[in-house]
Amino acid sequence: MSENRAAYHGESLLFLTDEQLRHGIEAMFFAYRGFTDDPDRILTGLDYGRAHHRAIHFVNCAPGTTVNNLLSILGVTKQSLNRVLRRLIADGLVESRVGQTDRRERHLYLTDAGAALERQLSDAQRVRMRSAYRAAGPEAVQGFRRVLEAMMDQDLQRHYFDLREARHD
Amino acid sequence: MSENRAAYHGESLLFLTDEQLRHGIEAMFFAYRGFTDDPDRILTGLDYGRAHHRAIHFVNCAPGTTVNNLLSILGVTKQSLNRVLRRLIADGLVESRVGQTDRRERHLYLTDAGAALERQLSDAQRVRMRSAYRAAGPEAVQGFRRVLEAMMDQDLQRHYFDLREARHD
DNA sequence: TTGGAATGTCAACAAGGCTGACATAAAATA
DNA sequence: TATTTTATGTCAGCCTTGTTGACATTCCAA
Numbered sequence: 293m294s295e296n297r298a299a300y301h302g303e304s305l306l307f308l309t310d311e312q313l314r315h316g317i318e319a320m321f322f323a324y325r326g327f328t329d330d331p332d333r334i335l336t337g338l339d340y341g342r343a344h345h346r347a348i349h350f351v352n353c354a355p356g357t358t359v360n361n362l363l364s365i366l367g368v369t370k371q372s373l374n375r376v377l378r379r380l381i382a383d384g385l386v387e388s389r390v391g392q393t394d395r396r397e398r399h400l401y402l403t404d405a406g407a408a409l410e411r412q413l414s415d416a417q418r419v420r421m422r423s424a425y426r427a428a429g430p431e432a433v434q435g436f437r438r439v440l441e442a443m444m445d446q447d448l449q450r451h452y453f454d455l456r457e458a459r460h461d
Numbered sequence: 462m463s464e465n466r467a468a469y470h471g472e473s474l475l476f477l478t479d480e481q482l483r484h485g486i487e488a489m490f491f492a493y494r495g496f497t498d499d500p501d502r503i504l505t506g507l508d509y510g511r512a513h514h515r516a517i518h519f520v521n522c523a524p525g526t527t528v529n530n531l532l533s534i535l536g537v538t539k540q541s542l543n544r545v546l547r548r549l550i551a552d553g554l555v556e557s558r559v560g561q562t563d564r565r566e567r568h569l570y571l572t573d574a575g576a577a578l579e580r581q582l583s584d585a586q587r588v589r590m591r592s593a594y595r596a597a598g599p600e601a602v603q604g605f606r607r608v609l610e611a612m613m614d615q616d617l618q619r620h621y622f623d624l625r626e627a628r629h630d
Numbered sequence: 631t632t633g634g635a636a637t638g639t640c641a642a643c644a645a646g647g648c649t650g651a652c653a654t655a656a657a658a659t660a
Numbered sequence: 661t662a663t664t665t666t667a668t669g670t671c672a673g674c675c676t677t678g679t680t681g682a683c684a685t686t687c688c689a690a
Contacts, residue, residue, distance in 0.1 A: 308594060313587045314522075316594070316606065317496075321515075322617060323609035324493045325536060327486075341645060346490070353483075359669060367494060372647055374670060396655045396668040418482045424611035425477060425485070428604065435597065435604020437485065440492035442593035448491060510676055528638060541678055543639060565637040565686045 330416040338409075343368075343376045345413055351386060351400045352410045354455055358397045361455055367448075385409060499585040507578075512537075512545045514582055517571065520555060521579045523624055525568045527560070530624055536617075554578060 331345050350365055351357060359377070363370050377400070380386040385406035391397030402410060425433050441449065500514050519534055520526060528546070532539050546569070549555040554575035560566030571579060594602050610618065 308591050310583075310587065313590050313594075314583065316590050316602075317518075317583070317586055318522075318621075319606060319609040319613070320493065320496055322613040322621070324489065325617075326613040327489055329614065343646060349486075353487075360667085368646085369648060370669065371649080371671085375646075378670085391668095394656070394668085398669065414479075414483065414486070417486055418479060420612065421482050421485050422477050424608050425482075427611035428607035431600070432604030432607040433485075435601030436608035437488060438597040438601040439593050439605035440488040442596035443589065444488070444491040444495040445498065448494075452487075452491070512677060529636085537677085538679065539638065540640085540680080544677075547639085560637095563637085563687070567638065 326420065327417070330420055331413045334413060334416060340379075343372075344380060347373065347376050347380060348385065348402065348406060348410050348413070352402055352407065352414075355401050356399045357455070358391070358399055360397070362400065365448075365452060365455065380406070496586070496589065499589055500582045503582060503585060509548075512541075513549060516542065516545050516549060517554065517575060517579050517582070520569045521571055521576065521583075524570050526624070527566045527568055529566070531569065534617075534621060534624065549575070 328342060332342060335341060335345055346366055347362065350362055354361070359370060359373065363373055366373060377386060377388070381388050384403055387401045387403050387406075388398045389401070391399055428436070497511060501511060504510060504514055515535055516531065519531055523530070528539060528542065532542055535542060546555060546557070550557050553572055556570045556572050556575075557567045558570070560568055597605070
């Protein structure tokens with residue numbers, strides 16, 4: 293499991309030494325931190341955390357989504373998400389409407405204030421992402437995306453794309 | 462800040478719509494989760510958390526590193542790290558030796574048991590990384606690494622490379 | 631040699647994971 | 661139709677791991 297490997301792929305030989313893989317692992321760790329730093333700074337000022345950011349982000353992506361949908365995307369328990377949502381609703385950033393066809397469900401929407409914060413957060417994140425993309429160049433961006441997609445859980449990926457296509461009104 | 466942009470870089474035109482950037486952001490989120498999933502599963506079985514993993518990982522990379530060095534890498538407070546280290550030391554996975562030249566410092570090393578766990582964790586992570594690399598292909602891997610390096614904090618990156626080169630005995 | 635800076639430890643608090651218990655609505659079944 | 665089962669979401673309480681504050685030890689510079 294731990295010995296070195298080489299894989300032939302496409303036109304060039306891909307050496308995957310443990311050392312190189314370890315470098316990739318560390319790059320992932322450091323990059324993720326850079327990636328979350330800017331929004332985190334904004335959030336601590338507002339007394340919110342990364343959990344609030346995630347909730348806001350995905351409610352924005354799929355307005356009208358239910359708590360249950362959100363759970364499967366975020367990969368946390370509903371109790372944990374609930375605490376975060378409760379706060380966001382109380383603060384008037386998220387609106388929760390009882391489902392029309394199924395009255396057990398709560399459909400979630402960003403209020404204007406919520407949308408404003410979402411924009412502030414994602415702008416900050418986009419600035420960093422854009423500058424990384426520019427520094428790395430367009431072919432690198434393609435590769436970046438391909439590796440990330442291969443790295444994430446395939447079921448979740450499918451589920452997420454389904455969710456984004458579905459209507460939530 | 463939020464309008465669409467295009468950047469000329471290398472030989473092709475790089476369109477960076479907000480939509481594409483948002484996709485990159487989400488890919489990063491999902492991929493990071495995939496990336497941490499396997500070690501997390503192992504760790505919960507052992508009653509450790511991701512914090513323990515990080516500590517073990519970087520002690521393994523730079524044996525003999527001090528608590529202070531580790532802090533700057535991990536980006537947490539020393540009090541937080543200390544709790545994690547205390548447990549690892551108590552459990553016999555990490556050894557802490559008083560510095561010879563500066564007796565305030567504690568130099569950290571993995572014990573055999575610690576090294577064994579490190580190997581178990583990084584093997585799991587490497588398996589995922591390797592299969593992502595293979596699926597994406599070698600050019601993609603190049604790009605992946607370039608984008609990640611551009612995304613992480615530059616000071617930290619420099620600091621880290623310094624640390625890895627320095628001797629810690 | 632003494633006062634300040636640096637390193638690491640201990641204590642207590644907060645955010646956000648988790649499980650458990652529960653209310654309500656829908657669906658399945660007797 | 662009445663009743664049991666299932667699904668969705670809420671509330672309460674615990675644990676990990678972040679945080680800041682107080683402190684002991686060691687080193688170094690005035």
